[in-house]
Structures are given as structure tokens and as C-alpha cells.
Amino acid sequence: MRSVSIISAGMTTFGSFPERNIRHLACEAGNAAITGAGISAQQLEALYLGNFAGPSFTGQSHLAPWVGAGLGLDSVPCTRFEAACASGGAALFHAWTAIAAGAYDMVLVVGVESMTPQSTAKTTEILSAAGDVTSEAAIGATFPGLFGLIASRHMHKLGTTREHLAAVAVKNHANGMLNPRAQLRKAITIEKALAARPIAEPLTLYDCSLISDGAAAVVLCATKRAEEFTDRPVRVLGIAQASDRLALHEKDDITTFPAVRQAAQQAYQMADVAPRDIDFAELHDCFTIAEIIALEDLALFARGEAGPASLERKTARNGKLPINTSGGLKSKGHPVGATGVAQACEVFWQLRGEAGERQLSRAAIGLTQNLGGSGATAVVGVYSR
Amino acid sequence: MRSVSIISAGMTTFGSFPERNIRHLACEAGNAAITGAGISAQQLEALYLGNFAGPSFTGQSHLAPWVGAGLGLDSVPCTRFEAACASGGAALFHAWTAIAAGAYDMVLVVGVESMTPQSTAKTTEILSAAGDVTSEAAIGATFPGLFGLIASRHMHKLGTTREHLAAVAVKNHANGMLNPRAQLRKAITIEKALAARPIAEPLTLYDCSLISDGAAAVVLCATKRAEEFTDRPVRVLGIAQASDRLALHEKDDITTFPAVRQAAQQAYQMADVAPRDIDFAELHDCFTIAEIIALEDLALFARGEAGPASLERKTARNGKLPINTSGGLKSKGHPVGATGVAQACEVFWQLRGEAGERQLSRAAIGLTQNLGGSGATAVVGVYSR
Numbered sequence: 001m002r003s004v005s006i007i008s009a010g011m012t013t014f015g016s017f018p019e020r021n022i023r024h025l026a027c028e029a030g031n032a033a034i035t036g037a038g039i040s041a042q043q044l045e046a047l048y049l050g051n052f053a054g055p056s057f058t059g060q061s062h063l064a065p066w067v068g069a070g071l072g073l074d075s076v077p078c079t080r081f082e083a084a085c086a087s088g089g090a091a092l093f094h095a096w097t098a099i100a101a102g103a104y105d106m107v108l109v110v111g112v113e114s115m116t117p118q119s120t121a122k123t124t125e126i127l128s129a130a131g132d133v134t135s136e137a138a139i140g141a142t143f144p145g146l147f148g149l150i151a152s153r154h155m156h157k158l159g160t161t162r163e164h165l166a167a168v169a170v171k172n173h174a175n176g177m178l179n180p181r182a183q184l185r186k187a188i189t190i191e192k193a194l195a196a197r198p199i200a201e202p203l204t205l206y207d208c209s210l211i212s213d214g215a216a217a218v219v220l221c222a223t224k225r226a227e228e229f230t231d232r233p234v235r236v237l238g239i240a241q242a243s244d245r246l247a248l249h250e251k252d253d254i255t256t257f258p259a260v261r262q263a264a265q266q267a268y269q270m271a272d273v274a275p276r277d278i279d280f281a282e283l284h285d286c287f288t289i290a291e292i293i294a295l296e297d298l299a300l301f302a303r304g305e306a307g308p309a310s311l312e313r314k315t316a317r318n319g320k321l322p323i324n325t326s327g328g329l330k331s332k333g334h335p336v337g338a339t340g341v342a343q344a345c346e347v348f349w350q351l352r353g354e355a356g357e358r359q360l361s362r363a364a365i366g367l368t369q370n371l372g373g374s375g376a377t378a379v380v381g382v383y384s385r
Numbered sequence: 386m387r388s389v390s391i392i393s394a395g396m397t398t399f400g401s402f403p404e405r406n407i408r409h410l411a412c413e414a415g416n417a418a419i420t421g422a423g424i425s426a427q428q429l430e431a432l433y434l435g436n437f438a439g440p441s442f443t444g445q446s447h448l449a450p451w452v453g454a455g456l457g458l459d460s461v462p463c464t465r466f467e468a469a470c471a472s473g474g475a476a477l478f479h480a481w482t483a484i485a486a487g488a489y490d491m492v493l494v495v496g497v498e499s500m501t502p503q504s505t506a507k508t509t510e511i512l513s514a515a516g517d518v519t520s521e522a523a524i525g526a527t528f529p530g531l532f533g534l535i536a537s538r539h540m541h542k543l544g545t546t547r548e549h550l551a552a553v554a555v556k557n558h559a560n561g562m563l564n565p566r567a568q569l570r571k572a573i574t575i576e577k578a579l580a581a582r583p584i585a586e587p588l589t590l591y592d593c594s595l596i597s598d599g600a601a602a603v604v605l606c607a608t609k610r611a612e613e614f615t616d617r618p619v620r621v622l623g624i625a626q627a628s629d630r631l632a633l634h635e636k637d638d639i640t641t642f643p644a645v646r647q648a649a650q651q652a653y654q655m656a657d658v659a660p661r662d663i664d665f666a667e668l669h670d671c672f673t674i675a676e677i678i679a680l681e682d683l684a685l686f687a688r689g690e691a692g693p694a695s696l697e698r699k700t701a702r703n704g705k706l707p708i709n710t711s712g713g714l715k716s717k718g719h720p721v722g723a724t725g726v727a728q729a730c731e732v733f734w735q736l737r738g739e740a741g742e743r744q745l746s747r748a749a750i751g752l753t754q755n756l757g758g759s760g761a762t763a764v765v766g767v768y769s770r
Binding site: 076080130 | 626
């Protein structure tokens with residue numbers, strides 16, 4: 001397999017933009033990536049579009065050629081990839097596969113979601129379809145409920161506390177304050193998070209990520225050609241996608257996601273790095289408990305230790321292992337299909353020293369982890385300069 | 386790029402099965418392909434799932450890992466591909482790309498759709514999202530209307546007649562009579578087709594394909610390993626996917642689909658065959674006019690000659706160039722996401738001499754053509770023993 005690099009990244013601000021259609025969002029991010037790479041759209045050999053539920057949120061299917069034509073791509077394959085909340089990661093993984101294996105030299109990956117055209121109730125219903133509808137959504141187990149169960153079990157089994165969860169929220173809100181593209185730029189305290197209204201026991205309002213509109217894009221290029229376009233390509237050292245069963249009740253242990261462990265193991269091995277080599281990471285904090293479990297599944301902390309580490313600020317921007325410098329899904333926002341690609345954007349900017357006020361002083365190796373549903377899809381990537 | 390082969394095919398009967406869920410359909414076809422290859426599910430390195438609108442038709446997203454777990458796949462990447470009515474073709478094309486480029490040796494491709502859980506009115510609305518919703522569906526231009534416009538223009542510009550269209554329907558119904566997996570096994574006459582109730586001028590009931598439930602699957606394998614599993618692999622000589630603008634009003638000429646011409650040119654070149662080398666083909670006859678245009682865009686007949694050729698029975702099963710021996714979308718049925726994969730199944734069976742009563746006497750090189758929407762996606766494949 002050939003080495004693959006990201007040569008540019010583009011992103012809309014994440015937020016509530018009900019007046020902007022999904023194609024506008026995708027094209028803003030895509031054009032930013034194309035311009036950033038100093039290329040013309042006609043040089044791109046394919047479009048990999050990550051989108052979870054555009055048809056349900058906006059009524060429009062067949063999004064990929066629609067976006068491709070809007071960007072001026074030249075009749076090349078334009079395809080939508082859907083893997084629930086890991087749709088962006090799945091698009092990125094398949095684009096990487098095609099270049100790594102030698103099918104293309106340069107492609108565009110765009111992730112997009114437009115959620116605010118629907119009501120919150122309808123949005124909850126659409127999102128719930130990422131779980132097993134028959135055994136979960138049909139009995140009212142939407143995602144806050146499922147992750148509430150997961151959090152309760154993690155607290156019972158591994159000693160995680162509500163303060164640990166709140167610490168994740170406080171940190172990600174603090175990071176989002178420094179990201180001009182973040183949706184919710186608002187500092188909170190542990191006390192405020194704990195006192196917020198309950199959503200699904202034991203999760204409160206600040207344990208939950210946002211409902212967002214937005215898009216993110218990267219241009220992927222065979223590393224051997226990357227220097228034609230930039231003197232600072234960001235290499236994909238390793239990337240893997242893995243799957244698991246859809247329903248929570250089919251899992252042996254709901255405090256860990258086997259697909260994340262599997263994808264991480266493959267990505268670490270491909271990258272030839274160990275967890276201790278990771279300098280920073282963008283993790284899928286759809287709920288605060290998901291960040292804690294990701295830290296453990298990625299072997300960045302031992303089981304049961306990610307909660308205390310979060311409270312001890314080890315994952316803060318100035319801590320030992322900065323997590324979600326972008327603000328994460330909690331504060332930057334979570335336009336579902338965009339998230340996996342937006343994580344790659346943040347790692348790209350950090351590794352190139354272009355992260356502005358939130359720039360890390362040490363950023364040599366970064367990791368991304370994108371989760372679909374309650375763990376049935378996972379994509380993990382490891383990147384370096 | 387490495388040579389890739391199909392080593393087995395599996396398919397459900399197409400029909401109206403509102404009592405069967407989408408996972409059951411996908412797993413029946415997938416298991417048939419796995420069993421046919423004489424492999425275990427754990428040997429498959431990825432699942433490529435073509436599905437157009439499972440979330441809209443059935444309420445369930447995140448279908449790929451759900452189907453993968455149902456089939457017993459071993460935590461490998463399971464991803465859904467959506468490109469409207471070419472979703473199956475897109476899944477097949479990306480699976481081919483990954484093996485051809487050396488990323489995997491053996492993967493499963495499944496196409497599936499479950500449409501009958503929704504009313505016909507709702508189904509029409511869901512399907513219309515494959516066109517430009519804002520400029521087409523919103524003003525009532527659903528697909529029968531769009532293809533009615535296309536047919537009218539083709540008749541005006543190229544002399545195609547309603548008898549030509551009816552001849553396509555009569556032939557595909559006759560072929561479907563011989564296919565035990567076809568949904569509508571009913572012989573019709575030109576007179577009956579012409580006298581049927583109008584759907585969208587100039588199209589009548591028998592010019593339109595069916596609303597169907599069903600699934601199809603193939604196991605793709607690197608050719609160099611194919612002989613471990615079968616002594617009669619079917620080689621993918623060439624395959625390509627291309628894109629075009631979504632809305633009909635954005636096209637220069639609505640009597641031809643540039644994406645089909647582009648994909649065909651690439652597939653012929655890759656296969657190193659000319660249109661005259663094709664012995665038979667499975668074409669995307671979502672409406673009878675679409676088969677006529679496909680014959681012309683694929684350069685199997687000159688522009689304006691496909692209609693007369695159809696009436697002269699040149700495309701009949703015992704004609705010079707048999708088209709849609711399976712019965713096509715018209716008679717076999719059109720479970721949207723399954724169609725592109727089902728076309729590959731028919732070509733596989735014909736090339737291996739396993740097509741039963743409808744077996745062709747000369748079948749050395751076969752072609753498939755899968756169309757998304759009103760031409761914004763096209764996938765063309767060329768196959769041989």
C-alpha cells in the first residue's frame with residue numbers, strides 16, 4: 001500500500017443555519033479544501049461524500065453527484081457513504097483505501113449534515129435510526145437513553161462519577177472558546193454541568209453534543225505527489241474501519257466498544273506507533289461518557305482511569321494528552337456526517353501549526369476516532385507531519 | 386490494477402414481501418453468495434452494501450454493520466453506498482476498486498431495497514429525492530414525469546414511437562416469464578401495452594418498472610485467488626462509474642445520458658473490447674425509454690436506431706443482441722439498491738451457463754449498465770468467463 005497524505009482542509013463554521021441548504025454547506029467546505037490545495041476541481045479523480053441522513057433531514061437523496069457538480073468536478077465517480085455518525089470517517093477510510101492501493105492519486109473527501117431543518121423531536125427520531133430501531137428506538141431507547149445506560153454501567157463497574165463526566169464537558173467547552181468555527185463558545189464549570197437539567201439519567205444537558213449544520217473537507221493525495229501541492233503534507237500513518245453488532249443488548253459488555261478497539265489496534269499497527277506515542281487526539285464525544293470510553297478503548301488510559309484523568313485535567317489543552325482541542329462534538333458541534341472529516345481537519349491544522357489560539361506546543365502525532373451509533377462502526381486514524 | 390472476478394452470486398426472488406424485513410432480504414442473498422462460493426463469512430474482508438433509501442422506506446439507518454453481523458462477518462468494514470438507483474452499481478464499483486488496487490482479496494457486495502412497507506404515493510415521493518427535489522419533485526416532476534419528458538423529446542428528435550417503447554416492454558415481460566426469480570411473470574402484447582392506462586405522457590403502465598422488495602449479492606475475489614473457490618470465475622474485464630448534473634433542466638440534451646457514455650467508454654477501454662464484441666447485456670430499464678437510450682449511449686445501436694431495432698426483435702432473447710434476459714427492471718422487478726448487483730448476478734449466471742430456461746446459446750462477453758436518477762450516476766461493467 002502506498003503512503004497517503006492530506007494536503008489541505010476546509011470547514012464551514014458549525015452552527016444552526018436553517019437557511020443554508022446542504023449543498024451550499026458541502027460546497028463551502030469543499031471549495032475551501034480545493035482552494036487550499038491550490039488545485040482546480042478538474043484535477044480531482046473522485047468525490048467521497050460522508051453523510052448520515054441527508055434524505056431524512058432535507059428530503060434530498062443522491063447527494064454526491066449534486067455536490068460534485070456544484071464543485072465543478074469533471075464527471076468522476078461521486079458517491080455517498082453512510083455509516084451513521086461515522087459516515088465521514090467511512091468516506092475518509094474508503095478514499096484512503098483507493099489512493100493507498102493505487103486506484104487514484106488525488107480525491108476529495110467531504111462530510112456534511114444539515115440537521116436544523118427538522119424539529120428536535122424529529123431529529124431525535126432520525127438519529128435513533130442509527131441504532132436497532134426495532135429493539136431500541138421502538139421502545140423509546142433513543143441515543144441519550146442508550147448512552148445513559150452505558151454511563152450508568154461504566155459508573156457501576158469502573159467507578160466513573162458524574163464529576164468525571166462533567167470534567168469532560170468543562171474541558172471541551174473551554175477548548176471550543178478558542179475555536180472560531182465552534183458552534184457553542186461558552187465556558188462552563190463543573191458545578192454548572194452537574195446542576196444542569198437531566199436528559200437521560202445520569203446524563204445532563206452538558207453531557208450531550210449539539211444538533212448542528214456544517215461541513216468539512218480534505219484533499220487526500222498520494223504522498224509521492226503531495227509535494228507538488230504543499231511543502232507540509234500531513235501523512236496518514238494508519239487508518240482502519242471496524243464493525244460490531246447494532247443493538248446494545250447484543251453486546252457482552254456495554255462499557256467498551258470492540259469496533260473501536262479493533263480499528264485502533266489495526267491503525268496503531270499500520271502506523272507502527274504505540275498509544276504512548278500519541279500527542280493529541282480528536283475523539284467522538286457525542287456524549288461525555290463516549291470520550292471517557294474512547295480514551296480507554298484506544299489504550300490511552302487504562303480501564304477506569306479515563307474519568308479520574310479527565311478530572312485531573314490530564315486531557316486539557318495544557319495537559320499531558322490534549323483531547324478535542326477543537327471543542328469536540330460537545331462544543332464545536334456535531335453535524336453528524338461531517339464529524340469524521342472535521343476531526344481530520346483539526347489534526348491537519350494542529351500538525352501544521354495552523355490551529356490559531358488553540359495551537360498545541362507539541363503536536364507531532366495526532367489521532368482521530370469516529371464512532372457510528374452505539375459502536376457498530378468505528379474509524380480510527382493516526383497522522384503525522 | 387489486478388484482475389478481479391465474481392466467484393458466486395445469490396439473489397432473493399424479487400416481489401412484494403411486506404412481511405420480510407430488509408435485513409432478512411439482504412442476508413438471504415448474502416448467504417446464498419457465501420454458500421455458493423464455498424467459503425465462511427469470516428473469510429470476507431469487507432461488506433459493500435448498496436442501498437438507496439432504507440432509512441426512508443423502513444426507518445432503519447446504519448444498515449451495513451446490521452447486515453454484516455447478520456451474515457456473521459468478523460468485525461470487518463461494513464459500509465452503505467448510496468447513489469440513488471445506481472447504489473448497487475456504486476457498491477460493486479468501489480468493491481472492485483479495492484480488490485483491483487490490492488487492498489483486499491475477497492469481499493461481499495450486497496444490494497438491497499425494501500419498498501412495499503410504504504404506500505405507492507410515499508414511494509413515489511421517496512424515489513423523487515433521487516432527482517433535484519427543489520426544481521423537480523417540488524413542482525410535481527416525479528420520475529414517471531421526468532422520463533415522460535425524456536421519451537417525448539426522444540420521439541420528437543429521433544423518431545422513436547410508442548410502438549418502439551411497447552416492444553421493449555413486451556420483450557422484457559417475455560424474458561421474465563422464464564426467470565423464476567422475476568416479480569411479474571406475465572406475457573403481454575404490443576396492443577395491450579399501447580392500450581394500457583396512461584402514467585405520464587407518452588408512458589403507459591407497461592412502460593414503467595415495478596415497486597419491489599429484494600436483494601442480490603456477489604462475492605468478488607482477486608482473480609489470482611479465484612481458482613481456489615471455483616473453476617469457473619467470471620472476470621470483470623472493465624468497470625467504471627461516472628457522474629452528471631442532477632436536474633434535467635441543467636442538461637444540454639435530455640435524450641442521452643453523458644454519464645453512461647463516459648462510464649461505457651472507460652469500461653470498454655479497460656476491457657479492451659468494442660461495443661460489437663458484447664454478446665448480451667442487462668440494462669437499466671426503469672422505463673422502456675431508458676433501455677432505448679442505454680442501447681444508444683452504450684453504442685450498441687446508432688442514435689435513433691434502438692427503437693426500430695427493438696420492434697424488429699433484434700434485442701430479443703433469440704435476437705442478434707439479447708437485452709435483459711432476466712426480465713429487466715420491468716419484469717424481474719426493481720428493488721432500487723439491489724438492481725445494480727442483480728444485473729451482475731444475471732451476467733454471472735449467463736456466462737457460466739447457469740441461467741436455466743433463459744440460458745443464451747452464445748454468451749462470452751456480457752455488459753451491465755446501472756443508472757441513478759435521471760442520469761446523474763452511471764455504472765457500466767463488462768464481464769467474461
